[in-house]
Amino acid sequence: EKDVEGKMPLRGKKILITAGPTYEAIDPVRFIGNHSTGKMGYDIAHTAANEGAQVVLVSGPTYLSGSHSNIRVIRVESAQQMYEACREHFKDADVAIAAAAVADYRPKYPEGQKIKKNEPIMMLELEKTVDILASMGAVKKNQFLIGFALETENEIEHAKAKIRKKNLDLIVLNSLNDEGAGFGKATNKVTFIDSDLNIQPQELKSKEEVAKDIINTIKKHFNV
Ligand code: CTP
Ligand code: CA
Numbered sequence: 582e583k584d585v586e587g588k589m590p591l592r593g594k595k596i597l598i599t600a601g602p603t604y605e606a607i608d609p610v611r612f613i614g615n616h617s618t619g620k621m622g623y624d625i626a627h628t629a630a631n632e633g634a635q636v637v638l639v640s641g642p643t644y645l646s647g648s649h650s651n652i653r654v655i656r657v658e659s660a661q662q663m664y665e666a667c668r669e670h671f672k673d674a675d676v677a678i679a680a681a682a683v684a685d686y687r688p689k690y691p692e693g694q695k696i697k698k699n700e701p702i703m704m705l706e707l708e709k710t711v712d713i714l715a716s717m718g719a720v721k722k723n724q725f726l727i728g729f730a731l732e733t734e735n736e737i738e739h740a741k742a743k744i745r746k747k748n749l750d751l752i753v754l755n756s757l758n759d760e761g762a763g764f765g766k767a768t769n770k771v772t773f774i775d776s777d778l779n780i781q782p783q784e785l786k787s788k789e790e791v792a793k794d795i796i797n798t799i800k801k802h803f804n805v
Contacts, residue, residue, distance in 0.1 A: 589633030590805040591796075596634045597670045597677040598626050599713065601641030603660045605687035607705065608696045612658075615682050619643035621729075621769070622680030624792035626652050632796060637674070639666045641681055660684055660710035671717050671724065676799055678727040679714040686710065718748030725802050727751045727795065740774050750776050751798060753791070773798065 600622020604612040623645045626638045630651035638647045638654045641663065647654040655670075657663045660683045671677055686707035696703070714728045728749045730740040740754040754772040769791050773781040783794065 590800055591629055591803075592633035594634045594675045594799075594803070595637065595670075595673060596626075596629045596799075597637045597639065597667060597674040598622050598629075599639045599641075599663060599667065599679045599681035599683070600626070601643040601645075602682050603641045603663060603684045603710070604658045605660065605684045605710070606658075606691040607688050608692040608694065610695050613684055613687065613707075614642075615684065617641070617643075617682035619645050619681075621788050621791070622678070623647060624788045625678055625680060625795055628789070628792040628796045629799075632800075634676075637670045639663055639670070639681075641683075660687065660713065664711045664713045664716065667713050667717060671720070674724055675803075676725045676727070677717050678795065679717070680729055681713070682731075683713060684710055712747070714749075715747040721748055725750050725799060727753065727799075729753045729755060731755045731757065733757055737772070737774070737780060740772070741778055744774060744776060744778070750802070751795075753795065 601619030602615045602617040604614045606612050619640060626636045626647055627649060630636045630649045634651060636652045638652055640654055640656055642658060655666045657666055687710050689706040689708040718726055726749050728743060728747055730743050730752050732739045736754055736756060740752050744752050752774050754774060756770045768785050768787055770785050771783050771791055
């Protein structure tokens with residue numbers, strides 16, 4: 582990439598980003614998933630890549646394309662696969678951003694064959710998935726670690742607790758209460774909270790603008 586007039590401030594920085602939903606298998610043809618489109622994570626990836634960062638985008642199933650010379654896309658389905666890809670790439674990353682909507686639970690005993698509708702009632706036993714973001718926080722050295730939080734009540738309080746629990750440098754709190762925010766929407770109403778618990782509410786913005794704000798925070802951190 583050309584660095585005319587210093588337009589590549591993130592050149593040489595490796596940024597790991599998770600994006601999209603995860604699919605947790607019930608049987609070979611069914612899964613537990615969610616409505617995440619992956620747009621937030623992909624927008625962050627493109628913004629970082631355009632500023633010269635080397636992006637590793639670990640993506641759950643989406644229709645989006647991470648096509649860019651500075652983006653390597655690793656496609657995964659389950660939380661476990663996303664975790665394994667992140668574990669490999671977090672070590673030498675400078676920044677990690679967890680924008681994925683990871684399933685919190687998965688079927689404990691996925692069936693090897695398609696489940697037949699033999700019973701009037703069926704029970705599905707679920708177990709917790711690994712918390713990918715917390716696992717990165719637990720082994721963090723110098724990496725700048727950013728998480729998202731989706732809350733519907735006591736938002737600030739819950740988001741602050743996640744900063745501490747997952748050892749984050751920044752959390753991007755998503756408000757579902759506000760018009761025009763959340764899954765499948767073009768805009769997000771977010772609040773940034775840093776590790777000193779400074780609260781910065783943002784205007785209602787497009788996801789592209791939220792991505793730029795996140796990248797600007799990273800640039801400030803590195804003084805570039
Ligand atoms: N996250 C993750 N791995 C998980 C669950 C969540 O990496 N198994 C990440 C998300 O990508 C997000 C952050 O953790 O950056 C917060 O996700 P959220 O669902 O808001 O919080 P949880 O920690 O899962 O707690 P809860 O759903 O109970 O509020
Ligand atoms: Ca969750």
